Amino acid sequence: MVKRGKKYQEVAKLVDKTKSYSIEEAMELVKKTSITKFDASVDVAFRLNVDSRYADQNIRGAIVLPHGTGKSKRVLAITNNVKAAEDAGADFVGGKDMIEKIQKENWFDFDVIVATPDMMGELGKIGRVLGPKGLMPNPKTGTVNPDIAKAVQEIKAGKVAYRVDKNGNINVSIGRVSFEPNKLVENFKTLKDAIAKAKPASVKGVYFRNVKVTTTMGPSICIDYSGF
DSSP states (O other): OOOHHHHHHHHTTSSSOOOOOOHHHHHHHHHOOEEEEOOOOOOEEEEEEEEEEEEEOOOOOEOTTTTSSSSSEEEEEOOOOOHHHHHOOOOOEEEEHHHHHHHHOOOOOOSSSEGGGGGGHGGGHHHHHGGTTSOOOHHHHHBBSHHHHHHHHHHTTEEEEEEOOOOSSSEEEEEEEOOHHHHHHHHHHHHHHHHHOOTTOOOSSSOEEEEEEETTOOEEEOOTTTTT
């Protein structure tokens, strides 16, 4: 059994484990139950009635949260359209030179890679390195885009990717504790709507099995998903 600290035990008393909270109540509560000295992340976990072994149920996608995540991501743009990527705010820009840097120097001082379609053949050569780290660009998440400026701008604006794991869970950060509750609510609803829209036709009956929100090191809070 995990032993919790005094701070955790105190804030955990604020959460009624027998209750499912409305989205608005939950976002108010996460601010009260954060115990870190830093601006903690607010994370949502959806448990879905899907089996990712089936192609149509391997849910994944990306959306731009209306209020961002509160974290600036370092973007590497792999493209021949260097100026457009730089003007859009990419932190690093290049083509084969950057791919070689990753391969030869084991360089990973970035969070996301975006690429134009013409560069995917070159990136594929290091797919075994990028894939396990979740860094391989993919059209489904908008990280492969002929409009490299748009791809960079969306990520800088707060675009997040989501993907169901082998247990049917999707975990995504929707902001920071410092966010106003209404902004967390709007970010949550945007994500929830995208996941709801992605419900496979082959899934009958219950789709959402469980939804929880938590802060870094804080207690989890159950959300009432009956209206989803």
